[in-house]
Amino acid sequence: MNTGKADINQCPPGGETTLQALAELLHTERKPLDPRFGKHTSRARAVIDEKICIGCRKCIDVCPVDAIMGARKWMHSVIAAECTGCELCLPPCPVDCIVMQPLDIAANDPWPEYARAETEHWRRRTERRLERLQQPTREPRGRTMNKQASAGETYATFPKDKEKIRADIREAVARSQNKKLNIKK
Numbered sequence: 001m002n003t004g005k006a007d008i009n010q011c012p013p014g015g016e017t018t019l020q021a022l023a024e025l026l027h028t029e030r031k032p033l034d035p036r037f038g039k040h041t042s043r044a045r046a047v048i049d050e051k052i053c054i055g056c057r058k059c060i061d062v063c064p065v066d067a068i069m070g071a072r073k074w075m076h077s078v079i080a081a082e083c084t085g086c087e088l089c090l091p092p093c094p095v096d097c098i099v100m101q102p103l104d105i106a107a108n109d110p111w112p113e114y115a116r117a118e119t120e121h122w123r124r125r126t127e128r129r130l131e132r133l134q135q136p137t138r139e140p141r142g143r144t145m146n147k148q149a150s151a152g153e154t155y156a157t158f159p160k161d162k163e164k165i166r167a168d169i170r171e172a173v174a175r176s177q178n179k180k181l182n183i184k185k
Helices: 012-025 058-062 116-134 162-184
Strands: 044-048 098-102
Antiparallel strands (some): 044 098
């Protein structure tokens, strides 16, 4: 039964440091990371391969801190300083153009994972994003919007036949690249 509350052991990006801090903050017993929510890896940032990106917006729609910018049918880019490394943009990408690149972190950094100032900054960005998403959307002039798409597709609503969609998109990208090569000759 979902009570709307998360346990303290569900944050793979934060690792043991964050789990310990959560336990102290909430005055509860520290628990090891629950493997159902992933495994802890070193800090990383998302990077989009701009040559492969097709501008589908699926990564933008799921980024909890609005760290990805771009427009539909145009290449997207990650604002590196704003990316939390949560990896939520990876599963919905139909062309697998997003990779996580590890960050260089000094070994003597007292908080090698996430500094409190960073987490507060990302919390504010997430809150602003949620507020923006609650505002009614305006329909563009001369067009009607697909209401489901305007609300933003999420990972939970990603189509079940995503492999077929990915294959179709890869074929379309390959055709497009071949056309460009033929035009240049």
